[in-house]
Amino acid sequence: MADAPAALAGLSRLAEAYAVILCDVFGVLHDATRVFPAAAAALAAFRAGGGTVVLISNAAEPGARLSESLRARGIRDTYDDLVTAADVARSLLVGATVRRVHHIGAARDRVLFADLPVTPVPVDAAEQIVCTGYPDCDDDLDATLAAAAQRGLHLLCTNPDTCLTVGATHLRFAGLVAARYRAFGGHVVETGKPGALIYRRALDKAERSRGQPVDPTRILGIGDTVALDVVGALGNGFGALHIGTAQPPPADASTRLYRMPALVW
Template identity: 40%
Template sequence: MDQQSPPSPAPYSARIVSGLSELASGYDVVLSDIWGVLHNGESYFHAAADALTRFRASGGTVILITNAPRPHGPIREQLDRLGVPRSAYDSVVTSGDVTIASIVEQGGAPLFHIGPERDHALYEAVAQATGTAPLLKPLAEAGFVVATGLFQEETDTPEDYDADLAVMLRRKMPLICANPDLIVHVGDRLRYCAGAIAERYAAQGGRVIYAGKPHAAIYRAALDDAAAKRGAAVRPERVLAIGDALRTDVAGAVLQGLDVLFVTSGIHRDESHRTGDGQLDPDAYQAMIEAAELRPVAAIPALAW
């Protein structure tokens, strides 16, 4: 008798929702990305803030979880400057928060910093945590490297750092990547992030220590924060992640066993919004998700209630 092949798995059918309200009753906690979901670096999205505020008003807890390479304090200040209401979230957890521990683990070795000077708030936080300020040195005198971004964010490309990467590779220097994102939209402009440098270094055989999504440490910190806010343990099946990047937000949530709502108008808008009128193209979205082999619980063009 011929042996029958096992049945093929059912094809993934992308669910597209118009508002968080269609999902909210199934969750106690939302872990929401910030840049691309709540603001674009220049202005905040009122409908997104309203959706998170309404979720909290219904008894939910909102933790903003971001790959910003600074401690959460400066990120709260940025949200305040943009006008994001504090009613939209309970707390903020950043990849910068996670990076602090990685720097401390280097045992006081001097470091070389790649990124803008504003990110030095990270080192002030290390000093507050340990009582000793990290030693920032030129590359030739450093024991490891911390990348928070690019020096000239508007004009630099990852290729501009190849000479430094060659030195780092020759000396087998670890690179702590404080922001695993590859790119970000600032208004309508694209800007490279530290993750693009780290990816280039790793491809050459360099050792990279990642903080932030899609890696587990930032999710542990965010879920611990949510449990503290709620005064009880958080069940993973009652947690919904929200984000706009497949590589970090969606992949990270899937790796942690969390449901994820994918915001399609962020980083991937050119791939999924092909109709010419700014609307989500369901066929293009379906093809993108199948190619990525990731399974968001649902997609939404832009976060709203």
């Protein structure tokens, strides 16, 4: 495995090398219980110097709802635009004129379908599956996935992450459902990181904001999860800044990979 990159003192060390930042939200700007003011200030300083910031999140809520949540936390004037995995999923549903979906995930995640002509239905009546998280009870999950695969339904997965252990709590995410669906021979479309769809949407927003195309080598992805943020950024030809110290860099780490314990200017 490649050696871990040396930790940077601050984002200012990279400001001249990059024109656009695609920044993760959870784990970088806040952790649900705390906001990280230094991280927001770092993004604001980057913008003040002429840079463009697009937030990119695997959240199951549409971007407009996430923006409201960030403002409520006092996070504002730190980004030019944002995109969520829910935004990508919504576009795919609209583009495919899907009307009946089988939803797997928390009931609160059905905000993804707000204002869409979409109705959650049982799997045997669905045109598509949308998975936003791991179900609280998975007793019937395999039967549901087997039935969906037999019908040839596509599964939209908003968060390809699989699991995380926080203290004594083991959390499971939508990526585990997607893996099980693939095992049944089902087709999965990932609308969140590290998939290309959400990065393509974020790049479109950055280019509209700047009014011109952006060279991928001038784009920096920032996030705290190697498998999602770092792999996604490097895989799309961008630089990657890993926030945190707990995870090692990927084996193909290059001179485009940087790290910082926390995002500061």
